[in-house]
Amino acid sequence: MADPKIRHMKWWGWGHEDVSFSDADKPKLWPYLSGELGLEQVEPTPPVKIDDVHLPAAKENAPFVAALRDALKEDQFSVDKKDRLIHAAGKAFRDLFRLRRGQVDFAPDLVVFPASEDDVVAIVKAAHEHNAVLIPFGGGSNIAGCIEPKDRDGRFIVSLDMCRMHRVLAVDKKSLLARIEAGVYGPHMEEQLEAEGVTLGHFPDSFVHSTLGGWVATRSAGMQSDKYGKIEDMVIALRMVTPSGTIVTRTVPNTSNGIDVRSLCVGSEGILGVITEVTVQVHRVPEYKMFEGWLFPDFESGIHAIHECMRHGTMPVITRLNDPGKTALSAAFKKVESPLKQKIGARDEVVPRQNQRH
Ligand SMILES: Cc1cc2nc3c(=O)[nH]c(=O)nc-3n(C[C@H](O)[C@H](O)[C@H](O)COP(=O)(O)OP(=O)(O)OC[C@H]3O[C@@H](n4cnc5c(N)ncnc54)[C@H](O)[C@@H]3O)c2cc1C
Structure with missing residues (x-):
């Protein structure tokens, strides 16, 4: 898609195709994960190649497509394999597990890209008249299987991608x-x-x-x-x-x-x-933002601190309390510090508070 404001996530995972995650600068991450999960060193398994993914054949609905052709431009609908795959599932763990292995039981027969409300009206009217199922699609980030049809009863299924309506x-x-x-x-x-x-x-x-x-x-x-x-x-x-x-x-x-x-x-x-x-x-937009991180001796003390903030009417805009497991995971994500930062204070493990002012 040419417009940089419209970028779908990769079909097999979370995030954009050209953005990847590396643990090279996070030396504590793998030891922590392998210890917690009892894993030996494992080689990452890459996702299957798109050419090796077998999609259910796209069904046809000529009267519906003819009605669309009257209302939309040629670049507003697609039966391209990658487009069908991107619109085939959400991003729950089970979705990603299956997609990476090329296990795709469902894909829409057609993807449409309305650019205005008039386009949406035309698509909905055509679907109503020609027995097509429409599934609205935003970013596809849901984790509840809600862009997959429950009943695959042979009807023509269309993913209606809203990405061109972005103003x-x-x-x-x-x-x-x-x-x-x-x-x-x-x-x-x-x-x-x-x-x-x-x-x-x-x-x-x-x-x-x-x-x-x-x-x-x-x-x-x-x-x-x-x-x-x-x-x-x-x-x-x-x-x-x-x-x-x-x-x-x-x-x-x-x-x-x-x-x-x-x-x-x-x-x-x-x-x-x-x-x-x-x-x-x-x-x-607030003129001033301040972020603080605190370490509490235990979870209960953290809950108590939040109650105190509530009681005094000084609740922050965002409050997140992590249990010990999540705190340890966050610490394991920590990057290697630059030599300069190491020199000015190796306070990593004990710093109870960090302020960031903008
Ligand atoms: C890593 C991760 C983090 C998440 N964090 C949060 C979080 O902090 N809070 C939270 O609430 N959720 C979270 N979610 C869940 C998900 O992001 C939300 O449900 C989000 O609101 C879905 O938006 P979407 O644009 O991706 O919609 P989609 O996934 O495309 O669609 C979701 C549902 O809405 C319908 N829909 C989409 N657009 C329209 C439309 N224009 N008109 C009518 N129906 C429409 C679809 O048909 C579908 O049923 C997270 C998911 C992941 C994978």
Whole structure:
């Protein structure tokens, strides 16, 4: 895909194709892992080559494809093997385990790339009329198997990839609201918002590879949810294209009567329709950020410290308490220090606190 803002993850794993992980600068990592898991030195097993992956043959649905050809450009649909593979599974451990070994039981018959809500309306209409199953696709980072159809009853299955709908359409700096297309990836969205001096404040661990529409469809939680809330607290209004019309909820913070349609759409995991646009509450970018790391003698003391912060109304934007196992794992990830850093203080094991000021 030519646009650098639209980069799918590699088909067989987490992250981009040209980004790899090395333990060469982390001398404690392998000893820790092998000790904990009781492993001998093992050679990494590379993923199978794409040419060796056997995909189920793509089914055909000529009337559906003809309807698409009337509405979309030629580069907006694909039956390419790599595209089908990228849209075949999420990124749970079981997905990655199978994909690396070339075990692929399902792949969509076609992948489509709408570039506007009108395109989505045309695709949904064609699917409704010609008996095609649509699976909305954001970043494909889900870990719950939710982009794989449960019933493979021979129907034509289409992955509807939202990645070309990636613009922040408007920012209202007075009411602190932003209208954003649903297919935008986290970093690209924050980049556009930051240019306006605001942030959404939603940072799931999968931030780099997931999309606004995916967060809304899965009721996602972020690292800073203590302050900014979960995604459902941020959604003020949305637009969702369904086979019987487009749902447009009002841009009001709260309603006191009737069914809350917005809440029905949030968390709907693609089964009710395609979310095309979301109006979210944004916040001014903080002028000052401070990060602190503390080591507690035990887990209970850490819980006590968090309770104290809550009691005094001084809760940080993000708080993470690791148990001893997770703390040891984090320590094992530590990189080799530069000779200069080693000279100014070999305090690695005992430093209880680090401040970072921006
Ligand atoms: C390493 C890792 C870390 C993670 N960390 C977190 C975390 O911190 N917090 C968290 O909540 N989750 C986390 N997840 C899970 C996952 O990232 C979230 O569920 C995320 O919200 C999915 O977004 P996505 O854009 O990748 O959606 P996808 O995986 O593409 O889709 C997820 C579901 O939403 C539907 N969908 C996607 N876009 C739309 C749309 N526009 N309209 C309608 N339906 C749509 C899909 O059909 C599917 O059912 C993590 C996953 C991994 C692998």
